[in-house]
Amino acid sequence: MSNTLPSSSAEKPTQEPNNLHDLTEPLIDHTEGQLFLNETLKIIIEEVLSKGTDIREKVCEWKEPEQLALLLDLELRAAGEPQHRLLQRVKDVAKYSVKTSHPRFMNQQFGGVDYHSLAGRFLTESLNTNLFTYEVAPVFVLMETEVLRGLRQLVGWTEGDGLFCPGGSTSNMYAMNLARYRLFPEVKTQGLWGLPRLTVFTSAESHYSVKKGAGFLGLGTDNVIVVKVDDGGRMIPSDLEEKITLAKSQGAVPFLVSCTAGTTVQGAFDPLDHIADVCEKHKLWLHVDAAWGGSVLFSKHHRHLMKGVDRANSVAWNPHKMLVAGLQCSVLLLRDTTNLLKQCHSASATYLFQQDKFLRYQSGRRG
Numbered sequence: 001m002s003n004t005l006p007s008s009s010a011e012k013p014t015q016e017p018n019n020l021h022d023l024t025e026p027l028i029d030h031t032e033g034q035l036f037l038n039e040t041l042k043i044i045i046e047e048v049l050s051k052g053t054d055i056r057e058k059v060c061e062w063k064e065p066e067q068l069a070l071l072l073d074l075e076l077r078a079a080g081e082p083q084h085r086l087l088q089r090v091k092d093v094a095k096y097s098v099k100t101s102h103p104r105f106m107n108q109q110f111g112g113v114d115y116h117s118l119a120g121r122f123l124t125e126s127l128n129t130n131l132f133t134y135e136v137a138p139v140f141v142l143m144e145t146e147v148l149r150g151l152r153q154l155v156g157w158t159e160g161d162g163l164f165c166p167g168g169s170t171s172n173m174y175a176m177n178l179a180r181y182r183l184f185p186e187v188k189t190q191g192l193w194g195l196p197r198l199t200v201f202t203s204a205e206s207h208y209s210v211k212k213g214a215g216f217l218g219l220g221t222d223n224v225i226v227v228k229v230d231d232g233g234r235m236i237p238s239d240l241e242e243k244i245t246l247a248k249s250q251g252a253v254p255f256l257v258s259c260t261a262g263t264t265v266q267g268a269f270d271p272l273d274h275i276a277d278v279c280e281k282h283k284l285w286l287h288v289d290a291a292w293g294g295s296v297l298f299s300k301h302h303r304h305l306m307k308g309v310d311r312a313n314s315v316a317w318n319p320h321k322m323l324v325a326g327l328q329c330s331v332l333l334l335r336d337t338t339n340l341l342k343q344c345h346s347a348s349a350t351y352l353f354q355q356d357k358f359l360r361y362q363s364g365r366r367g
Ligand SMILES: Cc1ncc(COP(=O)(O)O)c(C=O)c1O
Pocket: 108, 109, 166, 167, 168, 169, 170, 207, 209, 260, 262, 263, 264, 289, 290, 291, 292, 318, 328, 330
């Protein structure tokens, strides 16, 4: 029998096609799935969260790649596997993975486990949501708005903009794109061909994403001018000023200084106040890559390290580093109140942002 639907209501099929599912029946077996999830959670709590944070246990059951590939038996098969086998696989994943919340695991990316943060992640994963629009994620859109407001307040801004990004590198690249757009808005529609040689200034100790961003955005990595650092790894403002003047004398157009608050290797904080003076004098966008060190803004004792951050145009901050939020959690904060982010990045998808929607709250990806 044909499985095609009848072409008109007059030609009713005599029999239901047998591949149509009755929509009043569940599509998948939730009971089985939830039993499996319960067993998986038990393994996670025991192997990852209990043993994985116990100082007497290993950080990792280390194996060389070939040996690990054999142990894990990763071949993709056409047929499924029984639950007991899948649970064994869950155990193996836990066993052979690095326990990043272990007290002996030290790395600038990770701050350990916070159980409330983890519960939040389980919740968002289970809700399987995304900040597309208010209609699809009302709770999270409001949360993002409020968290951005609170973080901006720590920077020292009562107004502004921002959004959560996939990581610190992306936050830095967004800032670079916004800085260029502010100076040359036509770049969005006309592309690069009409632009002069634009230059970015950053310290020798800054994160590699500054160069990477310049490559991605068509600025060219050679146009990232490296400013000298002092013995503590901090950008030297006088060298910055000299290099800006030199670039201008060579016909280039400086547009962005990307400072670092907490350099990846040394943890140095660039002198933001002095650098802000230079940026104001030369009318340059000041971006602060505070992916690593931004969390000092929570500390009465250490926030002086970022003195002058309120004079920046943008700040990138990764709460997954020192604030114990889960990976990846990165935010880009902006002092701008002119809707620059939306003008620069929106593609105005009409099917998404219709007039009957809560446009004021489309905070997520900015149209
Ligand atoms: C100073 C600094 N900026 C940017 C980044 C990049 O962040 P992400 O790994 O989230 O892209 C890092 C990462 O370690 C960093 O230390």
